[in-house]
Amino acid sequence: MKLITVIFSVFVLSPLTVSAAPQTTSGEIRFIGQIVDSACEVGRAGTLSSSESRQIELKPGLKLDVDTYRNACSHDALPMTMTFEPLKTSTDKGIVTITYL
Incomplete structure (x- = not known):
């Protein structure tokens, strides 16, 4: 009877140990969860379709x-940093980097 209980326990607990372990398949990392707050859409001034937005001046x-x-980004929060790096070939063009905190 004890042997049957042990075997049954192994069959029940085996899937739990496999699913709880981190899974790496072909160099992929997978996350399970949900997005609590969606990301903030960013665009040139006047290009967003949303009626609720705020303007940030990166440089003059x-x-x-x-x-x-x-x-x-709602409720006056801005959970990101933005930087502008001008291109060496142009004075008015550059790269905007947005990093979420």
Whole structure:
């Protein structure tokens, strides 16, 4: 009887140990969960379709709109940093890097 209980326990607990272990398949990392706050859409000033947005001035003459409607940027929060790096070949063009905190 004890042997049957042990075998039954192994069959019941085996799937739990396999699913709880981190799974790496072909160099992929997989996460399970849910997105609590959606990301903030960012675009040039005047290009967003949302009626709720705020403007951020990265440098003089370069303004970006940040969507604030029901996402991580609402309620005066800005959970990201933005930087502008000008291109060496142009004075008015560059790369905007957005990093979420």
